[in-house]
Amino acid sequence: MDTLKIDENPLDLAEKILKDIKSSExxxxxxxxxxxxxxxxxxxARNSDYNPxxxxxxxxxxxxxxxxxxxxxxxxxxxxCHSICPVGNSACExxxxxxxxxxxxxxxxxxxxxxxxxxxxxxxxGLGKIPSIFHDDLTRDIGEEWKEKNLHLDEIRExxxxxxxxxxxxxIKEIRSLLKLTKLDKRxxxxxx
Amino acid sequence: MIKMYDTKPPISPKLDLRVGVFICRCxxxxxxxxxxxxxxxxxxxxxxxxxxxxxxxxxxKIIRDSIVNKDLDRVVIAACSxxxxxxxxxxxxxxxxxxLMDMANLREQCSWIxxxxxxxTEKSITLINASIEKVRQSQVxxxxxxxxxxxxxxxxxxxxxxxxxxxxxxQGVKTYLIEKKASIGGNMVKIGKVFSxxxxxxxxxxxxxxxxxNETIWHENIExxxxxxxxxxxxxAGNFNILLESNPRYVDEKKCISCGKCxxxxxxxxxxxxxxxxxxxxxxxxxxxxxxxxxxxxxMENCEKCGKCMRKCPMDAIYLKGEKEITPLNVGAVVLATxxxxxxxxxxxxxxxxxxEDVITQSELGRIMGVNGPTKGxxxxxxxxxxxxxxxxxxxxxxxxxxxxGHGYCSKVCCMVALKNANIIKHKYPDTDVIICYTDMRTPxxxxxxxxxxxxNGIRLIRGRPGEVNKKGDxxxxxVEDTLQRKFTEIETDMVVLSTAIEPSKxxxxxxxxxxxxxxxxxxxxxxxxxxxxxxTDVKGAYVCGTAQxxxxxxxxxxxxxxxxxxxxxxxxxxxxxxxxxAEIDDEKCNLCEDCISICKYKAMSxxxxxxxxxxxxxxxCGKCLTVCKPRAINIHGNIDEKIFATxxxxxxxxxxxxxxxxxxxxxxxxxxxxxxGVNRIYYPESIYIIKVHSVNRVMPKHIIYALENGADxxxxxxxxxxxxxxxxxxxxxxxxxxxKEHDMDPERLQFSNVYIxxxxxxxxxxxxxxxxxxxxx
Numbered sequence: 029m030d031t032l033k034i035d036e037n038p039l040d041l042a043e044k045i046l047k048d049i050k051s052s053e054x055x056x057x058x059x060x061x062x063x064x065x066x067x068x069x070x071x072x073a074r075n076s077d078y079n080p081x082x083x084x085x086x087x088x089x090x091x092x093x094x095x096x097x098x099x100x101x102x103x104x105x106x107x108x109c110h111s112i113c114p115v116g117n118s119a120c121e122x123x124x125x126x127x128x129x130x131x132x133x134x135x136x137x138x139x140x141x142x143x144x145x146x147x148x149x150x151x152x153x154g155l156g157k158i159p160s161i162f163h164d165d166l167t168r169d170i171g172e173e174w175k176e177k178n179l180h181l182d183e184i185r186e187x188x189x190x191x192x193x194x195x196x197x198x199x200i201k202e203i204r205s206l207l208k209l210t211k212l213d214k215r216x217x218x219x220x221x
Numbered sequence: 222m223i224k225m226y227d228t229k230p231p232i233s234p235k236l237d238l239r240v241g242v243f244i245c246r247c248x249x250x251x252x253x254x255x256x257x258x259x260x261x262x263x264x265x266x267x268x269x270x271x272x273x274x275x276x277x278x279x280x281x282k283i284i285r286d287s288i289v290n291k292d293l294d295r296v297v298i299a300a301c302s303x304x305x306x307x308x309x310x311x312x313x314x315x316x317x318x319x320x321l322m323d324m325a326n327l328r329e330q331c332s333w334i335x336x337x338x339x340x341x342t343e344k345s346i347t348l349i350n351a352s353i354e355k356v357r358q359s360q361v362x363x364x365x366x367x368x369x370x371x372x373x374x375x376x377x378x379x380x381x382x383x384x385x386x387x388x389x390x391x392q393g394v395k396t397y398l399i400e401k402k403a404s405i406g407g408n409m410v411k412i413g414k415v416f417s418x419x420x421x422x423x424x425x426x427x428x429x430x431x432x433x434x435n436e437t438i439w440h441e442n443i444e445x446x447x448x449x450x451x452x453x454x455x456x457x458a459g460n461f462n463i464l465l466e467s468n469p470r471y472v473d474e475k476k477c478i479s480c481g482k483c484x485x486x487x488x489x490x491x492x493x494x495x496x497x498x499x500x501x502x503x504x505x506x507x508x509x510x511x512x513x514x515x516x517x518x519x520x521m522e523n524c525e526k527c528g529k530c531m532r533k534c535p536m537d538a539i540y541l542k543g544e545k546e547i548t549p550l551n552v553g554a555v556v557l558a559t560x561x562x563x564x565x566x567x568x569x570x571x572x573x574x575x576x577x578e579d580v581i582t583q584s585e586l587g588r589i590m591g592v593n594g595p596t597k598g599x600x601x602x603x604x605x606x607x608x609x610x611x612x613x614x615x616x617x618x619x620x621x622x623x624x625x626x627g628h629g630y631c632s633k634v635c636c637m638v639a640l641k642n643a644n645i646i647k648h649k650y651p652d653t654d655v656i657i658c659y660t661d662m663r664t665p666x667x668x669x670x671x672x673x674x675x676x677x678n679g680i681r682l683i684r685g686r687p688g689e690v691n692k693k694g695d696x697x698x699x700x701v702e703d704t705l706q707r708k709f710t711e712i713e714t715d716m717v718v719l720s721t722a723i724e725p726s727k728x729x730x731x732x733x734x735x736x737x738x739x740x741x742x743x744x745x746x747x748x749x750x751x752x753x754x755x756x757x758t759d760v761k762g763a764y765v766c767g768t769a770q771x772x773x774x775x776x777x778x779x780x781x782x783x784x785x786x787x788x789x790x791x792x793x794x795x796x797x798x799x800x801x802x803x804a805e806i807d808d809e810k811c812n813l814c815e816d817c818i819s820i821c822k823y824k825a826m827s828x829x830x831x832x833x834x835x836x837x838x839x840x841x842x843c844g845k846c847l848t849v850c851k852p853r854a855i856n857i858h859g860n861i862d863e864k865i866f867a868t869x870x871x872x873x874x875x876x877x878x879x880x881x882x883x884x885x886x887x888x889x890x891x892x893x894x895x896x897x898x899g900v901n902r903i904y905y906p907e908s909i910y911i912i913k914v915h916s917v918n919r920v921m922p923k924h925i926i927y928a929l930e931n932g933a934d935x936x937x938x939x940x941x942x943x944x945x946x947x948x949x950x951x952x953x954x955x956x957x958x959x960x961x962k963e964h965d966m967d968p969e970r971l972q973f974s975n976v977y978i979x980x981x982x983x984x985x986x987x988x989x990x991x992x993x994x995x996x997x998x999x
Contacts (some may be wrong), residue, residue: 032478033892064615072707073702082707112688113573114622114849179482 038090048125056116058083066109066119078102080109080119095129101139137219141145144216151207154200155193190206232863234493235357240422241268241283241293242349245300247328248457252333256342262300262655266353267291275300281313288317299325299349302896303913304889307839320859325352330911331616340907346726347882347910351871358863360802365837368760369459369553371793374399376732379407380766382429382777383557388786389556390442394793397550398437399465399729400447405434406514407560411495412583413591415775416641418667420676423645427593431511434850438513447514450728452547454555454736457829459762459838463550469543470518473507476538477516478505483530483539484517486741491523495594499603500595501593505530505539510593516712549675554762554789557746558782560731561768563924564619564722568626570614572719573690578604580717583614583638590645600650603704604713609715611654612646613699614639619722621660625899628722630743633772635720636663640675642718656681656712658701683710690717701778720784736826738758743773756785760824761838764788786981796954800861802915803840804847806833810854819854822945843916845947861915865924872910873932881936883906883995884928885988886920888913893941897981905988908934908995918946922957935995939976939984967998 032038042057042155053058060209072078078099087092094100109119130136145159158166167175177184182192195203207213242264246252261269270695271279275298287293296317300311303324311319312332325348371394373384378400386398398405408986409415409430414423448468455462472483485878487503495508504524507517519539531539565584566574579602581589592598602609615641620632636659659682664672676682687701696713703710725744728942733740739747739759745764749757756764764785767778796943804825811833811841818826818833823837826846835855846855869884876882887895892913898905914920917940926935940950958968972994974987 059510061660062704063686064704065686065688067702067704068685068700069708070709078701079707079709081702092559107687112624114617114624114627114686116623 038088041090041092042087045122045125049129050125051121052129054116055118056113057084057118057119057122059089059115060088060117061115065112065114066117069108069112070119071104071106071108072102076102077120077210083126084117084119087126092205094131095126096135100126100130101136117182128156134218137221141219144219147207147212147216151204151213152200154195154203157193226811232358232866234354237359238291238294238463239267239269240295240297240353240356241284241287241291242266242273242297242299242353243280243287244269244327244349245280245298246271246273247301247332251300251327251332252342254335254338254339255327259342260349264349264353264973265299268293271959274337276306277791278307284310284702288314289786290299290382292731293317294321294354295325295359296322297325297349297352298322299327299345299352302326302330302892302899304893304896305329306414318363320357320362321359321360323356324350325349326896326911329590329896331898333902334905336904338905344907344910347872347874351868351872351912354867354871354874355864357817358867360860361528363860364554365799365802366804367459367794367799367838370419370551371395372397372552373556373789374461374463374550374552375558376446377401377407377560377769378405378445378727378776379558379559379560379767380409380433380775381769382556384431384779384782385556385558385644385766385786386443387433387437387440388783388967389789390437390440392790392793393441394431394790396443398443398445399449400445400962401450401874402508403448403470403518403857404508404514404554404891405437405445405447406430409513409775410509410585411497411591413587413594414641414645416637416644418637418671421671423641424647425464427511427641432514434511435589439760439944440930445513445931446512448518449548449683451732455466455829456736456760456762456827456836457834459553461550461552461555461762463552465548465550467546467548467582469540469545470514470516470519471524471540471543473538473540474516476536478536478538479515479517480535481507482533482535486529486533488527489523491520496588496595496941497582499585499588504765513707513930519589520736526873534723535870552765552791555790556782556785556958557729557732557758557763557769558767558785559732559746559769561729561772562725562726564628566618566719566721569618569719571689572618573692573697574719577690577717579609579697579715579718582719583642583715584719586642586718590642595861598673600646600653601986607715607889608650609653611656611712611714612643612716612718613687613714614643614655614718615655615690616657616659616698616720617686618719620720621722628724628743632720632723633663634723634774637668639718639720640664640671642679643680644671644675644678647675647680651679653762654681655679656714657720658683658685658687658699659719660684660686664760679838683712685710689978716993723768723856726769730806735800736763736954742770743771745769756788762792787826790900800842802842802857802861804835804842804844805839807856808832809852810852812852812854814851816849816851820845820849822949840946841916842919844938845946845949846921847942848921848937853985857919861919862921865914865920866913866927868912869924869928870931872912876932880905881934881992881996882910883908883937884933885909885937885939885993886912886917886977887911887939888915888917888941888944890941891917891942891976891984894939894976894978894984898942901980901981903985905985906992908992909937909988916946917944917950918953921959922953925957925971926964928959931959932965934998935970935991937971937972937974937988937991939974941977942975965999968999970995 066080068071103123145161149157149159256885257271268287296314314322327345349944353977373399376399378398379929386396389396412426415426416423449465451464452464483505484503488506489504492498493500493502505519589596623629639657683703685701686703687699689699689700699712741747746769748755766785824840825836954973962967
């Protein structure tokens with residue numbers, strides 16, 4: 029049995045989420061009536077135990093263990109729940125905020141580690157580019173054609189009269205020092221520990 | 222900035238009038254605290270009398286004798302609150318005009334508040350002085366009697382309009398029942414069966430409606446006008462002048478014998494709207510068998526004018542050339558019963574209404590199940606001649622939906638409609654599985670029994686709002702989460718029925734625009750007050766009923782129709798006596814700028830025959846129009862302006878060195894709250910002097926400046942936030958503060974505050990705080 033303590037406010041977690049910089053103005057989180065429309069359309073729910081309605085319910089109950097729940101990492105960010113919700117709630121925004129909470133708690137390093145590759149690329153080239161560790165996945169999903177194109181990207185660009193995709197050395201240096209000033213490199217180190 | 226006033230009040234003291242003052246001891250209630258002898262000594266009037274109980278019949282004799290014998294022109298009653306006894310004393314001063322009397326409130330606002338006899342006595346003298354000054358400015362005014370014609374127009378002839386018209390007719394009111402379509406009957410003729418929550422059974426809707434329709438048709442006080450719409454309305458003191466436009470029927474209803482030979486001859490086939498387009502009809506048609514008028518009509522949009530029907534008609538009733546007819550109508554009241562339409566399911570493409578034939582609406586299911594419908598009452602899929610193995614109903618389509626085009630409100634009837642259709646199906650086709658996907662089942666009162674009855678019949682319920690309808694192989698697939706089981710489910714089904722929202726009809730919007738009647742944010746016709754005035758609209762004499770006002774079922778529609786009819790009967794039977802303190806316009810000064818028309822919150826002003834016309838029925842005497850009228854062409858009956866100045870000057874008379882006097886302006890609501898302070902014997906400072914006004918908005922900057930410049934230490938304005946003028950008054954305050962500054966005074970001397978009748982303790986506290994604040998000022 030659960031006891032709802034007299035001085036306990038289950039809405040603390042929801043209010044924290046609503047105040048988060050990532051939550052949209054006027055998001056209808058508190059108006060959720062658990063109709064389940066989000067779950068009925070969620071590709072994550074079809075293929076895993078992720079359930080956006082249930083996630084919202086736990087948030088509204090103040091159940092902080094949702095932050096540690098593995099299932100929140102199965103959202104695709106397709107935003108269908110966001111566009112279909114009859115009360116203007118956004119399960120995927122709530123999901124992103126919960127994930128950030130998990131990251132801040134240091135319990136999600138495994139989940140975000142693959143993404144640190146993006147930061148490495150940024151440090152190296154001063155550009156956002158898909159890191160090489162994802163290349164095999166992309167080849168599998170899109171096909172050999174993608175692999176070919178990616179290998180010969182510079183030649184293709186030249187043919188099209190476009191300059192190669194690279195930054196001047198000074199710019200790369202500048203971006204690198206900016207990223208270091210924001211201590212992004214330290215965060216990556218921490219995640220990779 | 223242009224000053225709209227002179228510093229000196231524009232009033233003459235009118236000292237030639239003979240004033241009599243009558244003081245009530247109120248069985249000690251007043252005289253135990255207030256020294257009546259002292260008061261009499263200080264009051265300067267032609268007659269000053271006292272009596273134990275002025276409100277008694279002996280009191281009446283004293284007052285009347287004095288008026289007659291001493292030739293009094295004006296009377297002041299110093300007694301209890303006018304809220305208690307104003308009407309009594311207005312009667313007692315006959316043969317004087319009732320508005321030549323004023324009451325000084327010595328009980329609720331003096332002796333019951335103050336404990337210090339000396340101060341209470343001094344305050345009493347001031348209150349009486351203010352009343353003397355005020356009655357000197359009073360004028361003879363007579364209540365305005367509006368004579369309304371004993372006739373009414375009911376717009377819309379669905380179940381609500383028909384019932385409203387019938388009730389009016391039975392109360393002796395000549396009633397015009399106006400319907401845009403070719404027949405009366407409205408939506409109810411389409412729905413097939415209705416259900417009775419008490420009998421737990423479904424009944425034939427047409428069998429219930431038909432006798433009422435017949436009664437309406439045969440009633441001598443009702444004139445039915447079909448194919449007719451309202452073109453314009455004009456309102457003048459209890460009269461509506463309406464222009465109607467009637468489309469020709471192209472079939473003479475007096476000659477037509479409904480033999481139907483014409484439809485065999487007609488070569489044009491179009492979807493039958495009465496069957497929601499599920500069947501076809503000819504261009505010459507009768508909407509349904511029990512239509513009234515009982516005659517065919519031609520849909521000219523589709524008629525090819527081949528003349529075949531004319532040649533077949535044995536009665537020579539058909540004519541292909543017809544003109545629109547304009548009819549003027551003069552009635553005393555209007556009832557709006559313009560009904561509803563249902564949400565367009567194409568706006569929710571995820572449910573596939575357009576893509577899949579077997580996705581239909583509850584209304585279409587009603588037609589399919591109706592014995593007079595396209596399948597003669599046989600439940601069939603639209604895609605093939607087969608009884609569906611399963612039907613899934615999706616609730617809240619367009620209701621409880623804040624997405625674009627959706628409606629935030631609950632449509633109130635869809636849960637019952639779904640249960641009804643599901644019950645009928647389970648009864649006739651027990652092998653068909655019926656599942657209702659719901660968000661919440663809302664079946665209040667007796668309907669809960671019908672809900673249980675449905676469960677008993679084997680209707681299945683899944684709590685979840687489906688996101689999508691798809692097709693997989695032979696079946697439709699409804700995707701839903703069974704939220705109670707936390708299970709993502711795909712339901713295979715043969716048929717999907719959408720419970721679409723009730724939404725405002727186009728007709729409601731049109732008539733609201735024509736008559737300048739306010740709409741709610743959801744575009745239903747707005748009542749004056751949703752709680753306590755549920756059938757009145759913001760146009761006096763116009764009432765609303767049925768789904769034009771909001772989603773509701775047949776029973777509620779009929780109840781509201783009857784309520785609207787009895788509101789109309791009130792005006793017809795008792796006439797309308799109107800408080801005379803309303804605006805009047807001087808046509809010579811008026812430059813027809815129409816600023817007053819746009820600013821009037823009560824919609825009392827309009828242009829008639831190149832003049833501004835003020836409807837006394839609608840005017841509240843708030844005085845807002847005075848402030849925008851540049852040529853100063855508007856005046857309010859009864860010298861209200863002068864009376865406010867005079868009361869202020871009386872309240873400030875004989876103010877002593879070092880004494881503090883704050884003037885408080887309150888209307889009926891605020892004044893009642895202030896009386897409650899007295900009734901509960903709560904103290905507030907003697908320095909508070911309350912002035913009752915018709916509308917707080919009538920207190921103008923010039924009054925406030927005049928008060929502050931002539932001895933008032935502060936001015937307190939209280940207003941009930943529910944008052945129609947509240948926002949106006951609140952907005953005005955900052956402007957007045959600026960003006961106070963321009964006169965080199967502290968703007969903090971003006972205070973604005975909310976008042977509520979039950980919140981009298983709070984008001985007493987605010988008076989105390991205001992007194993402390995003013996006292997602390999240099």
